Amino acid sequence: MGAIEDRLKHLNIDLPAAAAPIANYVPCVISGSWLIVSGQLAFGPDGKLDPGHTGKIGAGVSAEAGRAAARRCAINILAQAKAALGDLDRIRRCVRLGGFINVAPGYSQIPPIMNGASDLIVEVLGDAGRHARSTVGVAELPLDSAVEVEALFEIAP
Template structure:
C-alpha cells in the first residue's frame, strides 16, 4: 500500500469522491511539477454540508466546529489530489494552503480555525505537509459554508 494511503488508513480517514466544480472553473490544474487545487468546502463523505459547518465563526459556528470544517476541507483537498494524480505518493510537499473563514466582523481567531486544515496536512504527510499559509476572514462563502481551503503542492512528474 502506498505510504500516504497507509497513513490515511491509520488515521481512519477515507477520502470521499472528489467534488465536481459548481461553476465555470476546474477543480485542479496539474503542471509539470505542481498541482493547484481550487477551494474546497467542508463537505462530508456523503457530499453534503453538515449544518454545524454552515454559518459564521464568531456568530453561529463554534471554534471547534470551525476547526472540524477546516479539517474536512483539507480531506477534500486530498481527495482532489488523489483524483488528479492517481497516486498521492507523487506529492513531494504541500507548498501552501489558503484559508477563507466565513467570519463575523469582530472574529479574530481565524488562524486557530485554519489550524484544522494545517494540522491534518501534517498528520497525513508528515514533514512534507508543513506549508506556507494565508488565512483570510470573508463575509460569505458558497453554500454558507464556514470554511474554504485551497492548496498548492509540489509533485513528482
C-alpha cells in the same frame, strides 16, 4: 497501497469521491511540477455540507466546528489530489494552503480555525506537509460554508 494511503488508513480517514465543481472552474490544475487544488468546501462523505459547518464563526458556528470544517476541507483537498494524480505518493510537498474563514464582524481568532486544515496535512504528509499559509476572514463563502481551503503541492512526474 502507498505510504500516504497507509497513513490515511492508520488515521481512520477515508477519502470521499472528489467533489464536482459548483461553477465554471476545474477542481485541479497540473502545471509542470505543481498541483493546484481549487478551494474546497467542508462537504462530508455524503457530498453535503454538515449544518454544523455552515454559517459564520463567531455567530452561530463555534471555533471547534470551524476547525472541524477546515479539517474536512483538507480531507477534500486530498481527495481532489488523488483524483488528479492517481497516487498520493506523487506529492513531494505541500507548498501552501490558503484558507478563507466565514466570520462574524469583529471575530479575529482566525488562525486557530485554519489549524484544522494545517494540522491534518501535517498528520498525513509528515514534514512534507509543513507549508506556507494565508488565512483570511471573509464576509461570505459559497453555499454558506464556514470554511474554504485551497492548496498548492509540489509533485513528482
